[in-house]
Amino acid sequence: MLLLHLSDVDEANWAEKLRAELSPYPVVRRGDGFDPAAVRYVFAWKPKPEAFDGLTGLKAVLSLGAGVDGLLKHPRLPDAPIVRFVDADLSQRMSDYVVAHVTMHHRLYTRFRADQQARRWSQLYPPAASETTVGIMGMGVLGQDAAARLRPLGFTLRSWSRTPKAIEGVEGFAGAETFEAFLAGTDILVNLLPLTPETTGILNYETFGKLRRDRLDGGPAIVNAARGGHQREADIVKALGDGTLGAASLDVFETEPLPTSSPLWDIENCYITPHIAAISDPASGVRYFSQIIRDHEAGEPLINVVDRQRGY
């Protein structure tokens, strides 16, 4: 039996689609009459505190999101394996956002907008893409997809990750001891890391101060498409104000929705989007999780299982 426990999304729609796909395998929602001990899979998003109570026969927790940092903080999370969502459509949309904001900063959008507002015709030729280095933090599925799309545009690419990753056309840096060297050659910093205790607050003033300063007019830029917990917003405000950063694109925030009182809203070189970089598409999600359940019921091992020790 599959139990849905989805908040902030259209759970009824997911239930209908999963029933159609998995039938005759039983799919239930909170409030339906069922025996908690008979639940083998729970499909969760932003689970309430009591979400997992009584689920004594669980084989797996299925996470609607690619990031499981919220789920891992659940105080009564059962000991079953956690399967996270990995999806080509989600990766494409995330890369759409990353490419749009990287190229915007590379082409000095902030400068030309200020010139336009002043009715100023002032020619400056941005560096070619090949003369500009994009540093990607996080080389999982999303980081690799972003690299694969930025490479044909001609950018020089480097990556930083926990463990070494050999990706063609990307200079790889791994581990805390290489972080400074990674930043020192980066003009545009893209964050696609999982949120873990080690990566919390990694986008801070000290990090920004180590980026390369002499390539992009106005200073280096950051693009955060991962989690608000990665960034120190007070540091971003300071860095955008004093020129340590030339621009910042933020799709995620420490508190969401971003409070009306946040100073970020009014900063000219801060580019805010309301956590819309990418969404998990129901059609893809239904296909993916139905296959996970069918395969596992047929005796196959689970795929894309979260390592609780490393946190993703």
Added chain:
Amino acid sequence: MLLLHLSDVDEANWAEKLRAELSPYPVVRRGDGFDPAAVRYVFAWKPKPEAFDGLTGLKAVLSLGAGVDGLLKHPRLPDAPIVRFVDADLSQRMSDYVVAHVTMHHRLYTRFRADQQARRWSQLYPPAASETTVGIMGMGVLGQDAAARLRPLGFTLRSWSRTPKAIEGVEGFAGAETFEAFLAGTDILVNLLPLTPETTGILNYETFGKLRRDRLDGGPAIVNAARGGHQREADIVKALGDGTLGAASLDVFETEPLPTSSPLWDIENCYITPHIAAISDPASGVRYFSQIIRDHEAGEPLINVVDRQRGY
């Protein structure tokens, strides 16, 4: 003998580099003492009216720009073959601009900026790149390079050109009779056409009204990286104001520099850059034109010769 006649660029710098590369072949500038009849090649950019007077022994006119519309309007242009600049570096820079502005409109930058100014958190998920069609007008060297860089991003691509072009992954439309069908499926229109009598003013209100309206929130967008003569600026002002267009990125203008009095400066959904999409890089240009001269002096035919009849 090579004569330089370059306005609005650092002619002395070009002369020095061409001399170093071509030596002992003679390279002269206006004002130097030389016999006009001994000039075999003239390297021109924005030539003055008297530029070609007395050059009775010319083998070729070398054009610093990729576009030769200005040169072809010269009243005393000699009858020699015209070689235009074709360069991978120039193509890359032009594509950098095109990709940055296409992706910006695809990701609904205008909408999210308005939301930010209003401190409004309003989630809307842009379509995936694959759900968005970019229509490229002009499938020469620059159009093909732009297509090759947009394709790995996942966009659906179509092209419109004078004669049919078979480019992998691009649905080709050719000739005036297919123009409406081409526009009807285009969400973001990119202009990379040569400026000829047939293409002058092609970016007009009637054209804008035929673009696809139901895909991009706010309406279709245009990106003009070719020539100001392609666009009717009064029509762009009207179309951006009444919603016929959702946004416009313009790097070129009917009059350059764009006059301070132009209404375009103040339009929120108009993105102005001061003709900086791409510049002809001296290092590449010196290599390219030196090779042209050496090869031709060795008896090889000229390459990238302009067809005066078609105008590019």
